Amino acid sequence: MAIDVNGKSLETDEEGYLADLSDWEPEVATVMAGIDDCDLTENHWEVINFLREYYEEYQIAPAVRVLTKAIGKKLGKDKGSSKYLYELYPYGPAKQACKYAGLPKPTGCV
Secondary structure (H helix, E strand, O other): OEEEEOOEEEEEOOOOOEOOHHHOOHHHHHHHHHHOOOOOOHHHHHHHHHHHHHHHHHOOOOOHHHHHHHHHHHHOOOOOOHHHHHHHOOOOHHHHHHHHOOOOOOOOOO
């Protein structure tokens, strides 16, 4: 499978995650969100950027529980709740946000 971003065809796995993490650029998130019929807001980007920084530091995509805790610490308690994150990413905050961020599927996600 593949997605077209800025005239380039980027390979994805069967679930839509980038095959090559170095292919990621912000436009990738916009294209993936469009496929899911989702408009990315500033709040979406906060989570995407947070995930990219987290991955850079720990070399792992966090599972949803770790994600909610870590976001709560960094962005405030109101944003570190499952309810808030599921409103932004209804297909699963860890799964969907990691996909948009160009990261691998988080461990423990079905």
